[in-house]
Amino acid sequence: MNPTIELLKSHRSIRKFKDQKIPQDLFEELIRAGQSAATSNHVQAYTIIHVVNPENRKKIAELAGGQSYVADASDFLVFCADMKRSTEAAERAGADVVRGTTEQLVVASVDTALMAQNVAIAAESEGLGLCYIGGIRNNPAEVADILRLPEHVYPVFGMCLGYPDQNPEVKPRLPVSAILKEDYYDDRRDEELVAEFDDRMHRYYLKRTGGNKETNWSEQLKPLFTTKLRPHMRDFLNGRGFGVK
Amino acid sequence: MNPTIELLKSHRSIRKFKDQKIPQDLFEELIRAGQSAATSNHVQAYTIIHVVNPENRKKIAELAGGQSYVADASDFLVFCADMKRSTEAAERAGADVVRGTTEQLVVASVDTALMAQNVAIAAESEGLGLCYIGGIRNNPAEVADILRLPEHVYPVFGMCLGYPDQNPEVKPRLPVSAILKEDYYDDRRDEELVAEFDDRMHRYYLKRTGGNKETNWSEQLKPLFTTKLRPHMRDFLNGRGFGVK
Numbered sequence: 001m002n003p004t005i006e007l008l009k010s011h012r013s014i015r016k017f018k019d020q021k022i023p024q025d026l027f028e029e030l031i032r033a034g035q036s037a038a039t040s041n042h043v044q045a046y047t048i049i050h051v052v053n054p055e056n057r058k059k060i061a062e063l064a065g066g067q068s069y070v071a072d073a074s075d076f077l078v079f080c081a082d083m084k085r086s087t088e089a090a091e092r093a094g095a096d097v098v099r100g101t102t103e104q105l106v107v108a109s110v111d112t113a114l115m116a117q118n119v120a121i122a123a124e125s126e127g128l129g130l131c132y133i134g135g136i137r138n139n140p141a142e143v144a145d146i147l148r149l150p151e152h153v154y155p156v157f158g159m160c161l162g163y164p165d166q167n168p169e170v171k172p173r174l175p176v177s178a179i180l181k182e183d184y185y186d187d188r189r190d191e192e193l194v195a196e197f198d199d200r201m202h203r204y205y206l207k208r209t210g211g212n213k214e215t216n217w218s219e220q221l222k223p224l225f226t227t228k229l230r231p232h233m234r235d236f237l238n239g240r241g242f243g244v245k
Numbered sequence: 246m247n248p249t250i251e252l253l254k255s256h257r258s259i260r261k262f263k264d265q266k267i268p269q270d271l272f273e274e275l276i277r278a279g280q281s282a283a284t285s286n287h288v289q290a291y292t293i294i295h296v297v298n299p300e301n302r303k304k305i306a307e308l309a310g311g312q313s314y315v316a317d318a319s320d321f322l323v324f325c326a327d328m329k330r331s332t333e334a335a336e337r338a339g340a341d342v343v344r345g346t347t348e349q350l351v352v353a354s355v356d357t358a359l360m361a362q363n364v365a366i367a368a369e370s371e372g373l374g375l376c377y378i379g380g381i382r383n384n385p386a387e388v389a390d391i392l393r394l395p396e397h398v399y400p401v402f403g404m405c406l407g408y409p410d411q412n413p414e415v416k417p418r419l420p421v422s423a424i425l426k427e428d429y430y431d432d433r434r435d436e437e438l439v440a441e442f443d444d445r446m447h448r449y450y451l452k453r454t455g456g457n458k459e460t461n462w463s464e465q466l467k468p469l470f471t472t473k474l475r476p477h478m479r480d481f482l483n484g485r486g487f488g489v490k
Binding site for chain 1: 248250252274282291341355361427431462467475479
């Protein structure tokens, strides 16, 4: 196993950061590494908003469900799917442009995620820690207002970045055999593999909490799916010109 | 710049591969590295189909728009967004589950992309090359049939993997100043920065083609947006139980 694979496999979310800034030249290097990720047809359908204003950081921390590290991390980024720049470029070159297709929603969301993951790995390779903040989708319209996002740009997730002030364990993942299938989707063993993983997560939570947390993977998922999580997302995306056609 | 960042910045798509297999233990290591990526609320909303059957590889190569490397690469993977496994696990644990929300489409697509990008980087760190195949979305229903994908699973993109038999240049990216903004979305300089990038891409295409390709970034984007690319994606995703609510 080479050091890069070792780095990838040692990822865990960091939510407590030292009071130490990321040097500007390193910060820009992380962004460049992000941009080097593959991009669908070279569209580069993303924009990063680097939120520096402390008041806005606090507001977004609240909007994301009271996640204080959004305000406290050295740096906080919002990764936005952006179909504005590329479609306007094509328009200026004379194209009669179609916008708002579901395909563009998929392209821009995937482009943004690939880019962000490169930023994450570049950061970890320099000893930084991070956590993704999906919570900005709790109140995406308010976040979009704060960042003054125009139509055809939507905030996919945030990312807290900084020097780690904690050292959490790596969280287990499903066995490879559950998520990797040969030639076709055969789920005959899924129930059994999930049960094994539930046992493993049960032990993990017990150990982490000194025996206080009686739960497992399936139990932890329940609240995510029993209520309609972020039911506004469909109207929000349609309203921003994503996915209506 | 450390070797991992150097690796990230040296990415380019590989479409020609040596006739050399990826060892099985390395292959599994790549998948494990993929799984180590961040995942929204630990949902792990993805499945990889490793397409081994040569007939199916040929069919998918055709369906993706005649991309022969889909059939020829050492390995071909289809990365699927999967809300089936996790929602069924929650259901077995007693949850009355809501499916088909737009939020779940975003979560599963992003989870899948983060995981795939880790696979890509792990592969490149071992001297392998790859290209993403968005073309499977040209005919996603047919691809889903070949892979026997159930409801709540959709094929986001493919990936060709293997030992490179070509050494293309790294393709330029937009300047950092175009895609990174401080505090809010300020696009006053976008037109100027895109024009600069168009010049850069113009020189890149001329050089690559010995002076034969007179084009630039904006020109290359035009055909993507003038016709409705993959207009079936909305109905396809709705039909698979993604994004209807």
